[in-house]
Amino acid sequence: MKITLTPTIEQVINKLESAGFEAFVVGGCVRDSLLGKRPHDWDVCTDALPAQVISCFNGWPVIETGLKHGTVTVIIQGFPVEITTYRTESGYSDARRPDQVTFVRKLEEDLGRRDFTINAMAYHPRKGLKDLFGGQEDLHRGIIRCVGSARRRFEEDALRILRALRFASVFGFSLEKETAQAVNLCKERLAMIAPERIRTELDQMLCGQGVLDILLAYSPVLQVILPEIGEMRGFEQRSPYHVYDIWEHTARSTASVQAQRILRLTMLLHDIGKPSCFTEEGGEGHFYGHDRKSAQMAGEILRRLKYDNETLEKVVQLVGRHGDCFPAQPVPIKRRLNRMGEEQFWRLLEVKRADILAQAPDKQPLRLAQLEEIRFVLQKLLAEKECFSRKELRVSGTDLIDIGIPQGPKIGELLSDLLEKVIEEELPNEKQALLNYVRELSK
Numbered sequence: 001m002k003i004t005l006t007p008t009i010e011q012v013i014n015k016l017e018s019a020g021f022e023a024f025v026v027g028g029c030v031r032d033s034l035l036g037k038r039p040h041d042w043d044v045c046t047d048a049l050p051a052q053v054i055s056c057f058n059g060w061p062v063i064e065t066g067l068k069h070g071t072v073t074v075i076i077q078g079f080p081v082e083i084t085t086y087r088t089e090s091g092y093s094d095a096r097r098p099d100q101v102t103f104v105r106k107l108e109e110d111l112g113r114r115d116f117t118i119n120a121m122a123y124h125p126r127k128g129l130k131d132l133f134g135g136q137e138d139l140h141r142g143i144i145r146c147v148g149s150a151r152r153r154f155e156e157d158a159l160r161i162l163r164a165l166r167f168a169s170v171f172g173f174s175l176e177k178e179t180a181q182a183v184n185l186c187k188e189r190l191a192m193i194a195p196e197r198i199r200t201e202l203d204q205m206l207c208g209q210g211v212l213d214i215l216l217a218y219s220p221v222l223q224v225i226l227p228e229i230g231e232m233r234g235f236e237q238r239s240p241y242h243v244y245d246i247w248e249h250t251a252r253s254t255a256s257v258q259a260q261r262i263l264r265l266t267m268l269l270h271d272i273g274k275p276s277c278f279t280e281e282g283g284e285g286h287f288y289g290h291d292r293k294s295a296q297m298a299g300e301i302l303r304r305l306k307y308d309n310e311t312l313e314k315v316v317q318l319v320g321r322h323g324d325c326f327p328a329q330p331v332p333i334k335r336r337l338n339r340m341g342e343e344q345f346w347r348l349l350e351v352k353r354a355d356i357l358a359q360a361p362d363k364q365p366l367r368l369a370q371l372e373e374i375r376f377v378l379q380k381l382l383a384e385k386e387c388f389s390r391k392e393l394r395v396s397g398t399d400l401i402d403i404g405i406p407q408g409p410k411i412g413e414l415l416s417d418l419l420e421k422v423i424e425e426e427l428p429n430e431k432q433a434l435l436n437y438v439r440e441l442s443k
């Protein structure tokens with residue numbers, strides 16, 4: 001088994017070795033290389049103590065941020081490389097960060113403190129692969145397995161519970177039996193994890209290829225961080241449009257949308273308000289107002305998980321509009337382009353498509369065809385550079401000043417009025433026609 005290291009990493013290993021230390025690449029980069037993927041970064045571990053690492057790279061830019069935990073970041077030809085001293089950890093009173101880090105002499109001890117077998121392998125260009133826990137076999141079999149007792153590992157650090165689900169989703173793997181049982185047994189400890197850390201894992205988990213299986217198999221675990229989904233599980237919709245309960249519909253629509261963070265979050269939350277909007281008429285279920293309710297709840301959830309405002313606003317808008325029905329005609333489409341912007345409107349179409357793909361199969365063809373028509377009209381509008389924002393309006397503030405409109409708020413109001421009339425196709429987007437209209441108004 002040969003892994004090709006980058007020249008920079010080779011250089012780091014050689015440098016440590018020529019100073020008399022050991023050095024290996026370790027963790028995610030070994031795992032990704034064995035999977036045939038290019039690692040997004042390389043971590044090096046060594047028996048050199050942090051101060052020794054620093055003096056070894058004397059003259060190179062060094063960041064000492066993780067020093068307490070034994071990590072020194074060296075910037076080599078612009079690339080940051082993390083070099084961490086072999087260590088063990090003990091005492092996890094906050095279920096997250098070790099109270100104490102102990103530097104150790106042996107690579108084996110360092111590998112033993114790592115979370116999963118697939119993450120606990122080290123590699124050296126001449127010494128080869130160090131795989132003490134069967135990580136390579138688990139990679140081949142598609143299994144996430146804790147190093148050592150799963151229960152103890154999750155009790156030490158509850159974030160590992162979400163990491164297990166995240167890696168399983170990203171690689172399309174499943175959890176080994178003992179690890180799966182321990183995930184369920186220890187799930188309540190997730191309540192102790194900081195929202196920022198939950199968010200990072202959730203984002204990656206949602207974008208994974210195996211997200212459907214994870215959402216379906218581990219919803220009680222997710223419920224610890226998103227109590228709102230408890231109501232969705234097993235909630236029958238009693239509608240000809242639906243064959244799945246609300247949670248399964250949610251899971252399937254999440255897996256059906258492109259693997260982009262905003263889209264996946266939107267699908268996860270798009271029906272979260274449904275249970276509280278349920279009414280029944282003549283044996284048929286309805287969820288009037290559920291998009292607005294879901295948007296409000298999505299906002300609360302994303303705020304709670306400390307998402308940035310931009311993500312929050314985009315997701316909330318899409319959740320709130322996911323049920324928006326409009327014909328495949330230029331005017332309604334231009335109105336929405338104006339209100340949402342082009343990027344969000346494209347997302348909305350994706351959201352609607354994913355929603356349909358998780359509905360009753362017999363209802364899909366017609367709805368998908370309607371969506372295709374909207375897409376067709378949209379593409380045409382964009383290709384023809386039709387006007388839906390001030391950018392395309394053929395008249396600017398300066399043009400209005402030139403025909404004698406005094407500077408001030410009036411200019412903005414007139415431009416808004418013109419834009420609306422152009423979008424509604426009450427006026428053509430032609431300079432003279434627009435100026436004539438303004439002249440008429442100001443008479």
Ligand code: ATP
Pocket residue numbers: 026027028029043113114115116119120157159160
């Ligand atoms: P990626 O960077 O692709 O998300 P990774 O495996 O590199 O995956 P990191 O969070 O960068 O994950 O951590 C690097 C390594 O440190 C892991 O491969 C694992 O060996 C170890 N590790 C990280 N977090 C934990 C943890 N919570 N408990 C135990 N070991 C961990």
Ligand code: MG
Pocket residue numbers: 028041
């Ligand atoms: Mg990493």
